[in-house]
Amino acid sequence: MKLSKTFGEFGGQYVPEKTLAVLDDLEKNFMHYIQDPEFKKEYMYYLNNYVGRPSPLYYAENLTKHLNGAKIYLKREDLNHTGAHKINNVIGQMLLAKKMNKKKVIAETGAGQHGVATATGAALFGMECHVYMGEEDMRKQALNVYRMELLGAKVHPVTEGTKSLKEAVDKALEVWVEECDESFYVLGSAVGPHPYPTMVKEFQKIIGEEAKAQILAVENRLPDTIIACVGGGSNAIGLFSEFIKDESVSIVGVEAAGKGIATGMHSSAFAMNKISTLHGMKTYFMLDDNDEVVPSYSISSGLDYPGVGPEHAYLKDIDRVTYTSVTDEEAFNAFHTLCKTEGIIPALESSHALAYTMKLALTMKKDEIILVNLSGRGDKDVHTVAEFEQVKLF
Numbered sequence: 001m002k003l004s005k006t007f008g009e010f011g012g013q014y015v016p017e018k019t020l021a022v023l024d025d026l027e028k029n030f031m032h033y034i035q036d037p038e039f040k041k042e043y044m045y046y047l048n049n050y051v052g053r054p055s056p057l058y059y060a061e062n063l064t065k066h067l068n069g070a071k072i073y074l075k076r077e078d079l080n081h082t083g084a085h086k087i088n089n090v091i092g093q094m095l096l097a098k099k100m101n102k103k104k105v106i107a108e109t110g111a112g113q114h115g116v117a118t119a120t121g122a123a124l125f126g127m128e129c130h131v132y133m134g135e136e137d138m139r140k141q142a143l144n145v146y147r148m149e150l151l152g153a154k155v156h157p158v159t160e161g162t163k164s165l166k167e168a169v170d171k172a173l174e175v176w177v178e179e180c181d182e183s184f185y186v187l188g189s190a191v192g193p194h195p196y197p198t199m200v201k202e203f204q205k206i207i208g209e210e211a212k213a214q215i216l217a218v219e220n221r222l223p224d225t226i227i228a229c230v231g232g233g234s235n236a237i238g239l240f241s242e243f244i245k246d247e248s249v250s251i252v253g254v255e256a257a258g259k260g261i262a263t264g265m266h267s268s269a270f271a272m273n274k275i276s277t278l279h280g281m282k283t284y285f286m287l288d289d290n291d292e293v294v295p296s297y298s299i300s301s302g303l304d305y306p307g308v309g310p311e312h313a314y315l316k317d318i319d320r321v322t323y324t325s326v327t328d329e330e331a332f333n334a335f336h337t338l339c340k341t342e343g344i345i346p347a348l349e350s351s352h353a354l355a356y357t358m359k360l361a362l363t364m365k366k367d368e369i370i371l372v373n374l375s376g377r378g379d380k381d382v383h384t385v386a387e388f389e390q391v392k393l394f
């Protein structure tokens, strides 16, 4: 079996010559181990016993009644250990790193969610862990920096450029290539050079596999629409991949419109309809008139990335998935609605998917079904919500 390095014209390996050999070695090992039943068994062991899978598919009956539209089901990735879907991918990559005899893992992080997930996996598997994080992000997310340190990781400040996620990815890639003999780069979303987007999908597709079996068990049919938020696109591709071949299922990815697309303060890679190469891949990016990448903005840090995974770019171009966006304000409203109707505090990222779900449900029949991925829990966002609403906590 040979893996394609691209999704249509998107993806690829836009990296320096010496990185190609490292990626090649990674691809060979990835291909070998995903076909190895022992590896699969070990991966499933940790997903079931450590992460707490399978995650429930919950019929949000109160929310459904509140809206009086389509039936809404929530895929509860928020109930995973560490509170989001990211751990699924971390366990997979960490096991691969172990098989490849690496002693050390490297990761980038924005707000710290992938950093915390990687530090967790490193503690579990006894690996040395180095996380690269923009200095500005470290200041904003001091608690997550401390969490990573508690878990035994070393957090390295990145001082280039805007001192945030984009530069952290550059730095992590650079360090990895220097230390590739002993280190493994654990990438946090379905982005970067091949084979990362394919590998991250492989380790997140459990979401869609479970969700499909679960909905068939309770409803005896497929959902009409499935919805997920899109930052780099890992939780979305994890849910979508199992349903792409099911033509009756419409699929929607929701990006962050921030303060509104027209203000320029957003994180929608698709909004400008511009294609470029960065972080080793060809895909849609937010670009200015000189085709330079512009900084993204969203109230939810997990969606705050100026690009999008290359497979999503392809799925958009072939018209299989519809991509849309919702604003900070719409996400906040959805956040409150889920808190009050279901007693579930959702992540602000997931609240974007919920906001679109709530709009769409109103336009659908009562016997139609929406399945939405609740990618994470919102405990981490409570202070952001309080600040946005000018509630003084301390």
Ligand SMILES: *Cc1c(COP(=O)(O)O)cnc(C)c1O
Pocket: 084, 085, 086, 113, 188, 189, 190, 229, 230, 231, 232, 233, 234, 235, 236, 302, 303, 347, 349, 350, 375, 376, 377
């Ligand atoms: C990181 C994160 C996201 C966005 O990342 P994707 O790769 O697009 O899934 C979404 N939801 C939560 C809870 C996250 O932590």
